[in-house]
Amino acid sequence: xxxxxxxxxxxxxxxxxxxxxxxxxxxxxxxxxxxxxxxxxxxxxxxxxxxxxxxxxxxxxxxxxxxxxxxxxxxxxxxxxxxxxxxxxxxxxxxxxxxxxxxxxxxxxxxxxxxxxxxxxxxxxxxxxxxxxxxxxxxxxxxxxxxxxxxxxxxxxxxxxxxxxxxxxxxxxxxxxxxxxxxxxxxxxxxxxxxxxxxxxxxxxxxxxxxxxxxxxxxxxxxxxxxxxxxxxxxxxxxxxxxxxxxxxxxxxxxxxxxxxxxxxxxxxxxxxxxxxxxxxxxxxxxxxxxxxxxxxxxxxxxxxxxxxxxxxxxxxxxxxxxxxxxxxxxxxxxxxxxxxxxxxxxxxxxxxxxxxxxxxxxxxxxxxxxxxxxxxxxxxxxxxxxxxxxxxxxxxxxxxxxxxxxxxxxxxxxxxxxxxxxxxxxxxxxxxxxxx
Numbered sequence: 535x536x537x538x539x540x541x542x543x544x545x546x547x548x549x550x551x552x553x554x555x556x557x558x559x560x561x562x563x564x565x566x567x568x569x570x571x572x573x574x575x576x577x578x579x580x581x582x583x584x585x586x587x588x589x590x591x592x593x594x595x596x597x598x599x600x601x602x603x604x605x606x607x608x609x610x611x612x613x614x615x616x617x618x619x620x621x622x623x624x625x626x627x628x629x630x631x632x633x634x635x636x637x638x639x640x641x642x643x644x645x646x647x648x649x650x651x652x653x654x655x656x657x658x659x660x661x662x663x664x665x666x667x668x669x670x671x672x673x674x675x676x677x678x679x680x681x682x683x684x685x686x687x688x689x690x691x692x693x694x695x696x697x698x699x700x701x702x703x704x705x706x707x708x709x710x711x712x713x714x715x716x717x718x719x720x721x722x723x724x725x726x727x728x729x730x731x732x733x734x735x736x737x738x739x740x741x742x743x744x745x746x747x748x749x750x751x752x753x754x755x756x757x758x759x760x761x762x763x764x765x766x767x768x769x770x771x772x773x774x775x776x777x778x779x780x781x782x783x784x785x786x787x788x789x790x791x792x793x794x795x796x797x798x799x800x801x802x803x804x805x806x807x808x809x810x811x812x813x814x815x816x817x818x819x820x821x822x823x824x825x826x827x828x829x830x831x832x833x834x835x836x837x838x839x840x841x842x843x844x845x846x847x848x849x850x851x852x853x854x855x856x857x858x859x860x861x862x863x864x865x866x867x868x869x870x871x872x873x874x875x876x877x878x879x880x881x882x883x884x885x886x887x888x889x890x891x892x893x894x895x896x897x898x899x900x901x902x903x904x905x906x907x908x909x910x911x912x913x914x915x916x917x918x919x920x921x922x923x924x925x926x927x928x929x930x931x932x933x934x935x936x937x938x939x940x941x942x943x944x945x946x947x948x949x950x951x952x953x954x955x956x957x958x959x960x961x962x963x964x965x966x967x968x969x970x971x
Contacts, residue, residue, distance in 0.1 A: 537923070538951040538962060541940025545970035546795025550788045552780030552803035554579035554603075555810060556957045557742055559778050560587045560632040563607070564640065564715060565750045567596045570611030571772030576604045578778055582956045583630040590627060590637060594644075595619030611770055617719060621646030621690075629656045629885055629928070629956070631708055634684060635664055639712040641688045642673035643719045649678070651685035655928065658683060659883055664709040667701035667728075671720070693720055698727040703734030703759075705883065710734065710762070711743040718752055718768040726764040734759045735880055738811020738854055745809045749773050780804045782812035784958050785833065786861040787934045789816060791968060792835035793824035793845060794868050794941045799968060800834040807831065815858040822846045822862075822869065847871035856880050857931060863892050864935045866912040867901055868942070879908035885956070886927035895932065898922040899939055899946070920944035930956040937965050 559579040564587070566573035578584060580603070588605070592598060595618055597608040610618060618641070627633045629652055638661065641648045651657070662682030665675050674689035695717075701709050710728065717726045734740065737759055744754045751771040755763045780803020792799030804813050807830045816833050820826045822845040823838040838845055847869040852859035859875055866873035881888035893905040899922045900915035918939060926933040926949055933954050939946040954961040 535949055536952060538948045539945055540937055540948065540962075540965075541945045541969070542943045543795065543940045543969040543971055544943045546791035546941055546968050547797050547799050547970065548968040549800045549802065550964055550968060552785055552801055553958060554778035555781040556581065556583055556783070557632060557739060557810065558746065559584050560630070561636070561711070561715065561743060561746050562776055562778060563587050563591065563605070564636050565746060565770055566607040566609055566772065566776075567591050568611060568640065568716070568719065569609035569750050569770035569772045571609055571774070573607050573609065573772040574604060574775045575607065576775065576777040578603060578605050579781065579957065581959060582628055583632060586626070586628045586630050587633040587637075590625045590633065593620065593623050593625060609770070609772055617644035618646065622648070624649040625651070627652045627656070629653045631659065631706070635661065635706070635708040635712040636715050638664060638675075638686060638688070639668060639716040640719065642668045642675055642691070643693055643716055645690045646688070647690065648688040649685060650688065655885060656684055660705055661686070663702040663705055664712055667699050667709065667713055670699050671695050695720055695722045695726050698729045700729050700731055702732055703730040704732040705735075706880065707734060707736035707739045710740055714743055714747065714754055714762060714764065717764050718770055722766060724766045728762045730760050735853055736856060741811065742809055749776060779808055779810070781957065782808055782810035782815070783857045784934075784961075786812065786815045786858040787938065787961075787965070788968065789819060789833060789835045790861050790865045790938055791941060791965070793819050793822065793837055794865065794938060795837065795969070797836035798834050800832055802832045805829045805831045805833055812855050812858040814855050815861065818848060818850060818862055819865070821850070822848050822865065842870060844868060844870040847873040849874040849876070851877045853877035860888060860892065860931050860935050861938070863896065863910055863912055864938045867896070867899065867914045867918060867939065869914060872911055872913040875910045875912075877908055878910065885929040886932070888929065888932070891925075891927050891929065891932055895924050895936060898924065918942040918944050921947065923947040923949060926950050926953050928953050930954045930958065934958065934961055937962065940969065
């Protein structure tokens with residue numbers, strides 16, 4: 535197994551230009567594919583997740599030209615059926631939830647025979663609530679192995695919308711995103727309504743979906759976070775050009791490094807104008823005592839100004855920013871008391887069971903950790919253990935989060951560092967540019 539030793543470091547400062555957002559990149563790629571007209575996508579993230587989406591779209595007959603950081607996509611919206619030209623395909627989508635969920639919905643409405651599969655972990659990540667929602671309008675989808683989980687077999691079906699589609703919102707917001715992005719493919723005599731059962735989690739990610747759909751000409755109306763309406767005869771139309779903003783989740787590692795390592799550390803590509811909810815991570819750092827400045831397209835963080843130089847512990851609901859919350863769990867190692875991260879049950883169904891994984895790895899560096907069904911309490915040690923070997927569980931965020939341990943002045947070993955290729959292939963090179971001994 536490949537390993538990477540980081541540190542010991544004690545400072546972090548500099549400027550980082552962020553790669554394109556994963557969440558925005560894969561949404562834009564699918565919307566551009568479904569739209570009428572050609573779309574030039576700029577600052578596109580180059581990663582495993584976007585690669586599997588691009589490969590799948592090409593396999594489904596979407597014409598596209600890939601460039602360095604950009605892609606030209608000829609949408610299928612001008613087709614008479616408004617669906618994918620290729621009617622039979624076997625798609626491998628790795629562990630990309632932002633590809634599996636929306637593509638499943640699009641394929642179910644495309645009138646073909648398709649198989650959707652991924653890596654072993656993807657076959658443990660739930661998709662049953664989305665399938666149930668699609669079946670309500672006539673979709674024909676079978677589970678190949680275990681009910682409620684990929685791989686899936688999708689068959690041609692007569693799709694009809696005669697009543698609101700009901701879908702659970704408390705497992706993953708990607709189920710709602712998948713429906714909203716693909717229901718304009720349906721021929722309906724009136725508006726199409728989606729109703730949410732239970733509490734909708736990760737609302738900022740749904741906001742991203744709606745904002746991007748608006749860029750492609752479809753305005754979704756919502757009543758609170760419980761009812762969403764797509765107007766009759768809605769169709770996606772290319773905006774011509776769209777630039778992907780920087781990845782706010784990836785920004786969290788560098789912002790935390792600035793808070794821990796003194797800074798100033800600036801990230802460019804997100805700021806006041808960002809449509810990503812994870813920019814709120816900066817607010818959490820401010821609550822922990824870090825000095826935070828925000829511009830339209832940048833965020834800068836400096837360390838705390840107190841006698842002991844340690845962050846303040848935090849007790850916060852992280853339901854809205856679950857991905858960035860992982861970085862807070864590691865930043866809590868540098869606080870002067872116990873931090874509590876609440877309402878993070880969605881961690882259980884991500885690339886790994888992140889609650890269990892985070893608790894295990896935090897203990898390796900000396901923390902006292904209490905793991906609950908939907909919360910994590912982290913009490914830092916007086917000094918972090920040197921030389922801990924961090925298992926990453928094929929989870930990019932585990933690897934990137936625990937790089938911050940090296941800023942405690944102790945070395946840390948990251949097992950399987952290449953797993954960051956899912957969203958940020960050159961992360962460790964960029965981290966090395968700002969970390970100081």
